[in-house]
Amino acid sequence: MGLFSKDIKTMDDLFVHTLQDIYYAEKRIVKALPKMIDKASDPTLKQAFQMHLTETQGHVTRVEEVFRMHGVEAKTTTCPAIDGIIDEAEDIASEVDDPEVLDAALAAAAQAVEHYEMTRYGTLVAWAKRLGRADCARVLERNLAEEKAADQKLTSIAEAKLNIRAAE
Template sequence: MPTSRTTAKTASTTRKPTRKSNTAEQMSNSKFHELFMEELKDIYWAEKALVKALPKMQKAATSEELKTAVGDHLEQTKTHVSRLEDIFDMMGKRAVGKKCEAMEGLIAEAQQGVEDTEEDTMVRDACIIIAAQKVEHYEISAYGSLRTLANVMGHSDAADLLEQTLEEEKHADSLLTEIAESTVNEEAAAE
């Protein structure tokens, strides 16, 4: 018969938490989870701001290809907002944004670029592409980080949604590069 000291030692040895034993429930009250939620609020605000800004960029674009790309991304952005709302719901929280200073600055910079270039020129389109790619790169960083945090916490459903959006942001960035390199940059340089 084991002594009580041996039993206590065995019990404490088997209860030691390991990194892999952290569950989503344990993480939901952690500082790490708080970081995830704050970053989620930040990108939610950013996406909602983009829903308002993208129509202005689309209207300012000259080439039909760029207008279409921006319009298509506007529809995708609305889906991104919806996915983020789903993630908030998964976390048992109401979808609330926190002002994203970075996105606010990127949008202001884009608007200034449009104002500083002449209408109906490929130079303006080049400016719009540059501004849009800055936004895409910010979003790629944000969604990649959020996906990683979600995976670490065991929020696989949220991570899957974040991965979908991340891939769409990467595709949008590639499409903008293609438009710039296939027509806009050459025509802008010739103006």
């Protein structure tokens, strides 16, 4: 089902479709993060990725909870956006030999993922509230808060050392 498919007729349909999109994205990220952890050389970056892997596994569980709360089956719909962001990150990572430059590239790639997730969760929270599902919104707000915190942490790490080392 494409984003502008005939199957999406109501705001509720759009909410469920977008929930399926973020569910796919979170599952894809769970598979991608271990590769990023392996490629990172900076211990602080590795630790941030490891912590976010654990959080992302929790995001998957919370999205499944929202599906249950909303009374629909938990299933994914392919998300070309997250596929593109992750594929681009993997391409860049495979082309960089300098470990300091690679760490800066990995942090930037992870932030692109975080920004995508923040847009999706922000939208889902707003739509859940509009649909009278404050219960679903509260669960999704937890994921949104963790995505924002991960983005801020990556910014701090990149600005404090990764970008400086990569530029030397």
